[in-house]
Amino acid sequence: xxxxxxxxxxxxxxxxxxxxxxxxxxxxxxxxxxxxxxxxxxxxxxxxxxxxxxxxxxxxxxxxxxxxxxxxxxxxxxxxxxxxxxxxxxxxxxxxxxxxxxxxxxxxxxxxxxxxxxxxxxxxxxxxxxxxxxxxxxxxxxxxxxxxxxxxxxxxxxxxxxxxxxxxxxxxxxxxxxxxxxxxxxxxxxxxxxxxxxxxxxxxxxxxxxxxxxxxxxxxxxxxxxxxxxxxxxxxxx
Amino acid sequence: xxxxxxxxxxxxxxxxxxxxxxxxxxxxxxxxxxxxxxxxxxxxxxxxxxxxxxxxxxxxxxxxxxxxxxxxxxxxxxxxxxxxxxxxxxxxxxxxxxxxxxxxxxxxxxxxxxxxxxxxxxxxxxxxxxxxxxxxxxxxxxxxxxxxxxxxxxxxxxxxxxxxxxxxxxxxxxxxxxxxxxxxxxxxxxxxxxxxxxxxxxxxxxxxxxxxxxxxxxxxxxxxxxxxxxxxxxxxxxxxxxxxxxxxxxxxxxxxxxxxxxxxxxxxxxxxxxxxxxxxxxxxxxxxxxxxxxxxxxxxxxxxxxxxxxxxxxxxxxxxxxxxxxxxxxxxxxxxxxxxxxxxxxxxxxxxxxxxxxxxxxxxxxxxxxxxxxxxxxxxxxxxxxxxxxxxxx
Amino acid sequence: xxxxxxxxxxxxxxxxxxxxxxxxxxxxxxxxxxxxxxxxxxxxxxxxxxxxxxxxxxxxxxxxxxxxxxxxxxxxxxxxxxxxxxxxxxxxxxxxxxxxxxxxxxxxxxxxxxxxxxxxxxxxxxxxxxxxxxxxxxxxxxxxxxxxxxxxxxxxxxxxxxxxxxxxxxxxxxxxxxxxxxxxxxxxxxxxxxxxxxxxxxxxxxxxxxxxxxxxxxxxxxxxxxxxxxxxxxxxxxxxxxxxxxxxxxxxxxxxxxxxxxxxxxxxxxxxxxxxxxxxxxxxxxxxxxx
Numbered sequence: 058x059x060x061x062x063x064x065x066x067x068x069x070x071x072x073x074x075x076x077x078x079x080x081x082x083x084x085x086x087x088x089x090x091x092x093x094x095x096x097x098x099x100x101x102x103x104x105x106x107x108x109x110x111x112x113x114x115x116x117x118x119x120x121x122x123x124x125x126x127x128x129x130x131x132x133x134x135x136x137x138x139x140x141x142x143x144x145x146x147x148x149x150x151x152x153x154x155x156x157x158x159x160x161x162x163x164x165x166x167x168x169x170x171x172x173x174x175x176x177x178x179x180x181x182x183x184x185x186x187x188x189x190x191x192x193x194x195x196x197x198x199x200x201x202x203x204x205x206x207x208x209x210x211x212x213x214x215x216x217x218x219x220x221x222x223x224x225x226x227x228x229x230x231x232x233x234x235x236x237x238x239x240x241x242x243x244x245x246x247x248x249x250x251x252x253x254x255x256x257x258x259x260x261x262x263x264x265x266x267x268x269x270x271x272x273x274x275x276x277x278x279x280x281x282x283x284x285x286x287x288x289x290x291x292x293x294x295x
Numbered sequence: 296x297x298x299x300x301x302x303x304x305x306x307x308x309x310x311x312x313x314x315x316x317x318x319x320x321x322x323x324x325x326x327x328x329x330x331x332x333x334x335x336x337x338x339x340x341x342x343x344x345x346x347x348x349x350x351x352x353x354x355x356x357x358x359x360x361x362x363x364x365x366x367x368x369x370x371x372x373x374x375x376x377x378x379x380x381x382x383x384x385x386x387x388x389x390x391x392x393x394x395x396x397x398x399x400x401x402x403x404x405x406x407x408x409x410x411x412x413x414x415x416x417x418x419x420x421x422x423x424x425x426x427x428x429x430x431x432x433x434x435x436x437x438x439x440x441x442x443x444x445x446x447x448x449x450x451x452x453x454x455x456x457x458x459x460x461x462x463x464x465x466x467x468x469x470x471x472x473x474x475x476x477x478x479x480x481x482x483x484x485x486x487x488x489x490x491x492x493x494x495x496x497x498x499x500x501x502x503x504x505x506x507x508x509x510x511x512x513x514x515x516x517x518x519x520x521x522x523x524x525x526x527x528x529x530x531x532x533x534x535x536x537x538x539x540x541x542x543x544x545x546x547x548x549x550x551x552x553x554x555x556x557x558x559x560x561x562x563x564x565x566x567x568x569x570x571x572x573x574x575x576x577x578x579x580x581x582x583x584x585x586x587x588x589x590x591x592x593x594x595x596x597x598x599x600x601x602x603x604x605x606x607x608x609x610x611x612x613x614x615x616x617x618x619x620x621x622x623x624x625x626x627x628x629x630x631x632x633x634x635x636x637x638x639x640x641x642x643x644x645x646x647x648x649x650x651x652x653x654x655x656x657x658x659x660x661x662x663x664x665x666x667x668x669x670x671x672x673x674x675x676x677x678x679x680x681x682x683x684x685x686x687x688x689x
Numbered sequence: 690x691x692x693x694x695x696x697x698x699x700x701x702x703x704x705x706x707x708x709x710x711x712x713x714x715x716x717x718x719x720x721x722x723x724x725x726x727x728x729x730x731x732x733x734x735x736x737x738x739x740x741x742x743x744x745x746x747x748x749x750x751x752x753x754x755x756x757x758x759x760x761x762x763x764x765x766x767x768x769x770x771x772x773x774x775x776x777x778x779x780x781x782x783x784x785x786x787x788x789x790x791x792x793x794x795x796x797x798x799x800x801x802x803x804x805x806x807x808x809x810x811x812x813x814x815x816x817x818x819x820x821x822x823x824x825x826x827x828x829x830x831x832x833x834x835x836x837x838x839x840x841x842x843x844x845x846x847x848x849x850x851x852x853x854x855x856x857x858x859x860x861x862x863x864x865x866x867x868x869x870x871x872x873x874x875x876x877x878x879x880x881x882x883x884x885x886x887x888x889x890x891x892x893x894x895x896x897x898x899x900x901x902x903x904x905x906x907x908x909x910x911x912x913x914x915x916x917x918x919x920x921x922x923x924x925x926x927x928x929x930x931x932x933x934x935x936x937x938x939x940x941x942x943x944x945x946x947x948x949x950x951x952x953x954x955x956x957x958x959x960x961x962x963x964x965x966x967x968x969x970x971x972x973x974x975x976x977x978x979x980x
Contacts, residue, residue, distance in 0.1 A: 142591065154588040157307075163299060167592070170296035171598060
């Protein structure tokens with residue numbers, strides 16, 4: 058059996074909040090293969106986003122290991138973790154988090170610039186990616202000139218900039234209306250169909266239903282891990 | 296891309312950026328002015344003293360040149376004694392006094408008069424005409440304007456006024472041989488120069504064979520201090536003052552300005568640094584969410600730190616360049632004020648622009664400003680990404 | 690004008706100092722003052738007393754030139770230097786000697802540099818000046834006021850220079866203040882958004898921010914005034930020590946404090962109003978970055 062793309066082994070994450078220790082993630086073990094489309098669902102505060110941060114190497118576990126391509130992410134230095142996020146992982150946030158002063162194309166170019174890609178090469182790839190997410194011709198628009206759905210598409214294009222092995226999305230439709238949310242969900246589906254590994258934290262029933270695997274969390278624990286479930290069942294399972 | 300981000304951050308808050316640049320510009324201007332003030336006087340005074348190559352001044356014992364009305368007696372013998380030294384290249388005796396140019400209705404225009412040896416003199420520069428010979432004078436613009444004469448004109452001058460008898464000791468007709476600029480006299484002071492013998496004759500018995508000052512030029516390669524010591528031994532009734540001593544005395548008298556320059560310069564440096572430091576801190580605090588996102592998508596700490604520091608450096612750089620212009624303008628204005636000091640040689644500048652010290656001052660300000668932004672920049676780039684994202688989302 | 694004559698001042702036969710004596714300051718005494726057996730008295734200034742470690746009652750020898758016998762005199766008084774700006778750069782010691790004694794020591798004959806004449810005041814000064822000029826052969830009378838203007842010319846230049854520097858620093862601090870207050874108000878954008886979203890009117894928001902900015906400016910200025918007072922004390926202590934003069938170099942007056950207070954409060958109100966109006970005009974959601 059081949060090595061999974063991502064593996065969590067007894068991962069623990071605790072916070073000190075309001076004078077109390079909170080165990081946000083409690084001994085979670087999980088394997089995610091390349092090409093998977095996985096949704097993490099559960100009530101607010103159950104540890105979904107914390108788990109996503111651990112998967113994306115922007116947070117470190119207090120105990121246990123997170124392995125990407127067999128490499129212990131939690132043991133990486135800050136510089137190595139940053140490099141890993143730049144080249145191997147793409148992030149999509151609930152509130153898009155685009156830089157308002159830059160155009161759509163410049164926002165997409167940003168990670169490529171950081172990765173040292175030449176000006177011409179990154180401009181060409183940014184145009185391709187914007188076209189892929191359905192924003193051809195809107196490259197010069199700045200985020201405030203775009204709708205929420207369009208901004209999230211730019212954010213998805215930015216996440217794909219350096220051809221990551223894994224795209225992580227935290228409530229990507231949380232700020233969008235139902236119709237736009239559905240469009241974004243369809244885009245994610247297309248991404249996965251084209252071979253991108255997707256891990257999405259969501260409350261959105263439709264988005265979760267589109268995933269081929271749904272991980273249910275409660276109180277920092279994985280309470281159910283469903284594969285090949287029907288969309289409706291996934292939604293109900295929350 | 297970094298440049299775009301910096302430009303976007305600065306242009307995004309135009310009012311703030313303009314005020315910051317203006318603040319840095321005024322601080323830089325004040326700093327530049329104070330650097331110019333702290334070094335200007337001594338450099339300007341030194342170049343004035345050495346303008347004609349005379350490194351030593353010989354004055355009556357215990358006095359500074361022209362500080363009192365005392366004179367050196369037996370000037371001819373003193374000059375002869377000075378010329379005994381093989382290290383002395385030239386001796387230029389100067390006698391100071393007053394002359395009067397009688398006008399209509401019994402009025403007279405008075406002027407400072409210098410009696411000197413035109414061959415060796417170091418007191419004036421000829422602007423038109425030539426050095427004065429026997430029966431001639433050179434005059435400055437202030438005197439020529441006051442008496443309404445020009446080069447080539449003949450006039451009557453009188454000297455050695457005795458207030459008890461209301462009588463002049465000497466009166467004679469002279470021709471104006473040249474128009475000159477007097478290096479050691481203050482702005483607007485009327486002055487004329489003539490051969491020493493002429494002025495001595497005008498002054499009567501009390502001025503016979505006397506000199507107020509002798510300027511000494513050492514032979515090239517000779518040690519000035521050795522010459523000074525030789526004069527002190529050879530001529531105990533005079534004081535030889537070197538350029539360094541004269542400078543030290545002037546600096547002591549004007550030390551207040553140097554201290555003021557130091558205090559105000561330091562204050563303006565602190566203000567500039569505080570301004571940029573505050574601005575960068577606030578800017579970082581406002582954008583910690585943005586930085587957390589950049590860190591999350593793989594932008595390195597050093598890129599973010601560099602971006603923030605370049606923002607601070609840009610403010611400093613633009614402000615400093617504007618400050619340079621502003622500083623030069625204000626220095627001219629302040630110099631004009633201080634140049635009206637009574638008795639100060641016109642050629643002395645309090646504010647003297649020297650590229651090296653100007654760049655040092657502005658460079659210091661820029662570096663201090665960049666360093667002031669370094670801490671908030673590093674702090675902004677080093678925030679824990681996950682926690683910041685969580686708190687910013689709240 | 691300083692007299693070029695030098696007096697050799699010999700104390701206890703060991704301390705030798707060359708000093709310049711202003712004739713005009715010599716105390717006027719009857720020319721025929723009887724020379725008693727007792728040594729005559731002089732007054733010296735506090736700087737000389739400190740440097741030469743002299744005290745009232747000490748007996749010293751005054752001579753015009755080195756090696757001359759001179760006169761034995763007793764120090765009767767130690768004087769404080771004048772608080773005169775035109776004198777601060779002069780570091781010479783001052784000795785007050787009976788006029789006839791100084792004339793004798795310096796072989797100056799029956800001559801003085803000037804007379805101080807006291808008129809009966811008011812309009813009589815002008816007529817006294819005219820009378821002296823017309824009647825006394827070889828004399829020229831000057832009003833004390835005119836002499837004061839001439840001798841304080843240096844001080845007037847320094848004063849103009851200070852004013853110019855003052856203007857520059859006021860401009861610099863005004864910009865600094867504006868910048869800080871704008872930043873301070875800008876920091877409140879989330880609070881403003883919350884207030885606006887909870888139904889507080891624009892006017893109330895603007896008013897509260899302006900009041901806050903004025904308070905910051907006011908208390909900042911009061912703190913600055915305290916700091917200024919301290920700086921003034923340090924500057925005075927330093928320069929009074931350097932120049933050994935009771936002259937006060939820096940003064941903090943009610944007028945200075947009022948000027949600083951008014952300027953900073955006006956700037957505070959202006960900066961506060963400017964920034965507050967800008968924030969109040971923006972949509973609350975835009976302030977929260979959600980639009």
